Amino acid sequence: MLYLESLYSKNANNMKKSVIRELLKLTQQPEIISFAGGLPDPDTFPVEDLHQAADLVFTKHARVALQYGTTEGDNELRAELVKFEERQGHKIGPDNLLITSASQQALDMIPKIFIDPGDYVIAERPTYVGAIQALQSYQGRMLGIPACCDNDGMDMDELEKRYTKAKADGASIKYIYVIPDFQNPSGICWSLQARKALVAFAYKYDLLIVEDAPYREIRFLGEHQPSIYQLDQEMENRGIVIGLKTFSKILAPGVRMGWIVARPEIIQKLVVAKQAVDLCTNVFSQKWLAEYLRTGKIYEVIKNTCNLYRDKRNFMCEMLEKHLPKRSDLFWTKPEGGLFLWIALPKFINTEEMIVKAVAEKVAYVVGSAFYFDEPEHNAMRINFSYSSKTQIEEGVRRLARVIKAEIVAHEAGRHSVAAPEGV
DSSP states (O other), X not given: OXXXXXXXXXXXXXXXXXXXXXXXXXTOSTTOEEOOSXXXXXXXXXXXXXXXXXXHHHHHSHHHHTSOOOSSOOHHHHHHHHHHHHHTTOOOOGGGEEEESHHHXXXXXXXXXXXXXXXXXXEEESOOXXXXXXXXXXXXEEEEEEBOTTSSSBOHHHHHHHXXXXXXXXXXXXXXXXXXXXOTTTOOOOOHHHHHHHHHHHHHHTOEEEEEOTTTTOBOSSOOOOOHHHXXXXXXXXXXXXXXXXXXXXXXXXXXXXXXXXXXXXXXXXXXXXXXXTSSOOHHHHHHHHHHHHTTTHHHHHHHHHHHHHHHHHHHHHHHHHXXXXXXXXXXXXXXXXXXXXXXXXXXOOHHHHHHHHHHTTEEOEEGGGGOSSSOOOSXXXXXXXXXXXXXXXXXXXXXXXXXXXXXXXXXXXXXXXXOOTTO
C-alpha cells in the first residue's frame, strides 16, 4: 500500500485544517443556532442591483468576460477601486493594485513571496485563523504580541521586548500582520496612537506591515481612524504597508473577490506568485463588479449594513448582559464595527471541551484556542452577531448561558466537595 505521508512535501504535512470550517460542518443542522461562522446577513446583499450588473456584462462585454484576463486584474475594475480607495484617504494608482480571489488568496501569497522556513511574522494574540493557516503552510512562525491593557492595539512595550529577544536569539522577522479595524476574532479597534506607534516601530526596524482590513468600512459606532496605509503615506511615505481588502463583508462573500494595495514592485512580485496559482481572477466577476461599482450604490449598501449590524451588536450585548453570570472573570468585548465579539470565561473553563456540550444544547461558537499560533488560551470564544436574527440571538445566548452556568456549577461543586484532612 502506498504510504502517502512519505510523499507529501514538508509544506503539505505542515498544513492544518481550518477549525472554523470543520466546526461549521457540525452546525449545519437547522435546529442549531450558530454563532460560529463569519457570515454576513444575506439581507444586506443587493441582489437586484447585482442581477442588473450581470445582465449588463452579457450585453456589453460577453466575449471579453468569458475569456482569459490579465493577472493584475481588469482595468475597469482597478480604476473603480482606485476611486474607492481614494475615498478612504489612500493616494494610489492602478499600479498599486492587484485583484485577488478574495483576501484569503492574498494571505497565502504574501508568505509565499516573503517567508522562508523558520522565518517569523509578528502578529496580534489572538489573530485570524486564516492567516495562521497560510503561514503554517510555508513553515513560517508567529511572534505573538498581546493587546495593551486598554484593548486598543498591540502592547508596544511587549512588542519591543519580544522583538529584541527574538532577534538576539537569531530569528529572521519579515513583517508585521495586523487587523487594526474590528479585529477577527476580538472585535477591538486600534487607536490612532497605537497605529502611529506601529508605523514608527516598523520604520525603526525596517519591517513591512500587512494591514488586513476586511471590516474597515463596517464601522457603526465611534470615531473613524485613518488606516495604517494612510498613516505611512502621511508620515514618511516609505511604502512599507501592504493593504488587503475584500468584497466579502461589504458586498457579498459569494463574489470571492478582493484586492491588494502596495507599492508597484511588491505588486509585481505578487503577480508572479498569482500566475502559478490561477493565472487570473474570474474575469466575468471582475467585469460584473466593475459594472456594479460604477453605479455608486455600494456606499448605500455599506451604510445600511452598518445600521443593521449596530442594532444586532447592541442586542447581543444586551442579551449577554441579561443571561450570562455576573463575574469579574467573565467579560466580553463591545466592538464599534465588524462582525464579531470575544467572550473570555473563567480560567477553569475549557471552551474546546465545552463545545460538545454547547452543540448538544443546539448552539455553537468558535473556540478561542483556534486563534493562537502557539501557547493557546483555552477559556475564550469568538461569537458572530451579524448573521443570526434577533430571535435566534436571544435564544442562542440563553442556550449558551445555560452551558456556561453548568460549567461553573460543576467546578464549584467539585471544589467544595473535597473533604478536609483529618485534624484540620
